[in-house]
Amino acid sequence: xxxxxxxxxxxxxxxxxxxxxxxxxxxxxxxxxxxxxxxxxxxxxxxxxxxxxxxxxxxxxxxxxxxxxxxxxxxxxxxxxxxxxxxxxxxxxxxxxxxxxxxxxxxxxxxxxxxxxxxxxxxxxxxxxxxxxxxxxxxxxxxxxxxxxxxxxxxxxxxxxxxxxxxxxxxxxxxxxxxxxxxxxxxxxxxxxxxxxxxxxxxxxxxxxxxxxxxxxxxxxxxxxxxxxxxxxxxxxxxxxxxxxxxxxxxxxxxxxxxxxxxxxxxxxxxxxxxxxxxxxxxxxxxxxxxxxxxxxxxxxxxxxxxxxxxxxxxxxxxxxxxxxxxxxxxxxxxxxxxxxxxxxxxxxxxxxxxxxxxxx
Numbered sequence: 001x002x003x004x005x006x007x008x009x010x011x012x013x014x015x016x017x018x019x020x021x022x023x024x025x026x027x028x029x030x031x032x033x034x035x036x037x038x039x040x041x042x043x044x045x046x047x048x049x050x051x052x053x054x055x056x057x058x059x060x061x062x063x064x065x066x067x068x069x070x071x072x073x074x075x076x077x078x079x080x081x082x083x084x085x086x087x088x089x090x091x092x093x094x095x096x097x098x099x100x101x102x103x104x105x106x107x108x109x110x111x112x113x114x115x116x117x118x119x120x121x122x123x124x125x126x127x128x129x130x131x132x133x134x135x136x137x138x139x140x141x142x143x144x145x146x147x148x149x150x151x152x153x154x155x156x157x158x159x160x161x162x163x164x165x166x167x168x169x170x171x172x173x174x175x176x177x178x179x180x181x182x183x184x185x186x187x188x189x190x191x192x193x194x195x196x197x198x199x200x201x202x203x204x205x206x207x208x209x210x211x212x213x214x215x216x217x218x219x220x221x222x223x224x225x226x227x228x229x230x231x232x233x234x235x236x237x238x239x240x241x242x243x244x245x246x247x248x249x250x251x252x253x254x255x256x257x258x259x260x261x262x263x264x265x266x267x268x269x270x271x272x273x274x275x276x277x278x279x280x281x282x283x284x285x286x287x288x289x290x291x292x293x294x295x296x297x298x299x300x301x302x303x304x305x306x307x308x309x310x311x312x313x314x315x316x317x318x319x320x321x322x323x324x325x326x327x328x329x330x331x332x333x334x335x336x337x338x339x340x341x342x343x344x345x346x347x348x349x350x351x352x353x354x355x356x357x358x359x360x361x
Contacts, residue, residue, distance in 0.1 A: 103293025170202025
């Protein structure tokens, strides 16, 4: 067979494979291409993209206007699938306020985001599930636009959508994934739409019960968070676990009753120990809710004056969520990207992630 025919067949096979339905499981090649898309969505200037290749398989169809807390998303398309790419944190103060607004709210409810405009959402049906307030608010201002574009592309025959975001964009993508899954389940979106999620460098989006719900929905190999183990962002927000964060059936619910039955002086000692162990975490949680909820809300109102804060969920028990793909630096990596306290985002940007992705499996 002539060489040019072999080249043609190879190219045709690659395009045909790419045009197939979304496949379950993590694919480094698939993720890398999506990662290059998110780099374009996140980039604030051309200098950031200087060493980052262009996506080969996707072209940009749409870039939204900035809304909410400087939130923005893009729509990219190839043959047979589309990518919804959520922008991460920008240099603007309102974008950072979204991260700092770290009080929790129930994973099902309504936000009053503007005069006469509300955002009704279901991210989990478990009443104990809760998520990050700032990132939920970010989603609220983009959700209608995203759903409208999904419906429009669906009308052209598109069925496969990849949801993606880096950093703050990944955190919002977690919530977007849950939101779209529940819209599909409720019949608001067609049942034959297929979603696959690739977050990267995403922080923790909610509590354990949200994580349980999310992992139950996406545990069939259709959602991942890719993290550099040297990156501090996926370790945030700060998590505080109190005795109230456990399931209703647990040994701690009987602690006070058991202590009451003890004899003096053991009873007095155990009362003291119990208070010393329980009170600090409860106090810390209340402080986090005060400063990262009620006080940060005042700052949020400077940018979104019509937004009304909902009732907060009294917890800050943030946990890692979903399938994690961990990229582990070696000596060669640290030679190029050494730990430097003066450069806190050294391990967080796209370039170090791309280096780790180039390592053989």
